[in-house]
Amino acid sequence: MPWSVVASGLGLGLALIVAIGAQNAHVLRQGMRREHVGTVVAICAVSDAALVVVGTAGLGAVIAASTVLRVTMTLLGAAVLLGYAAMAARRALRHSPSDGLTVGTERPGSVRPGARWGPVALTTLALTWLNPHVYLDTVVLLGSVAAGQGEARWWFAAGAVAGSLTWFTALGLGARLLSPLLARPGAWRVVDAVIATVMLVIAFRLVAGLWSVG
Incomplete structure (x- = not known):
């Protein structure tokens, strides 16, 4: 096994997904x-794995070459x-003020009352x-980077997939450590305000980038 190639895929995969974005903000909140x-982490990790495999197989070049597809994806996103x-x-x-008081009082791994699987899964997707x-x-x-690895490209892809799984698992499960902080009144106002700001900024940058290219 070419460990250096796997490590390269792991490093690049982590570098691309660790930055706080809409998906990470959602995983953190859940x-x-x-x-x-578990559902949120599984959807994110499996989706990333599928996209990495598709890109490694050669579809990345097709998407990059299609202006219509890129514009449509950007506006929809x-x-x-x-x-x-x-x-x-x-x-x-x-x-x-009472919204945050129940956070941290549940048993580890429990699901808060009223949390429905369907909406959470659809939002994550x-x-x-x-x-x-x-x-x-x-x-x-x-x-593209995987393609440059030649016959070892699938080992590179495996490293990237491992990085994605590691990050989302750590983010989803590690977020529980913040529960005591979020028991304070008004804490969820701050969390949701930050999430709203992050998503708004990303949306603006997407449209601005499309405009500059056009």
């Missing part, structure tokens, strides 16, 4: 609220991010598959 964390930014902002404005940055990072960039 982890802190202990709402279907920006619209989705704006929608979720609005919902996060609404939560930040409507939270009552949307923030993953409708985010243009995911395709640019996994399919296009990682796929």
Whole structure:
């Protein structure tokens, strides 16, 4: 096994996904609220793995060459991010002081009352598959770098997939350590306000980048 190639894939994969973005903000929020964390982590990790495989197989070059596809993905992704930014902002404005008091009182691994699997899974899928940055990072960039590894490209892809799984697992499960902090009144206002800001900034940058290219 070419460990240096695996390590390169692991390092680049982590470098691309560790930066705080819409997907990471969602995983962090679900982890802190202990709402279907396993589902969220699994969707993100499996989705990343599928996209890395697709990119390594050669589809990244096709997407990069299609102006129509890139523009469509960018506009759709920006619209989705704006929608979720609005919902996060609404939560930040409507939270009552008692909203944060139940955080950290559940048993480890428990699911908060009222948390539904369907909406959580759909939100995770949307923030993953409708985010243009995911395709640019996994399919296009990682796929291109993997192609340069020749016959060892699948080992490189394996390293990138391992990095994705490690990060999302650590982010989702490690977020529980923040539960005592979030038991303070008003803490969730700050969390949701930050999430709304992150998604809004990313959406703006997507549209601005499209405009500059055009």
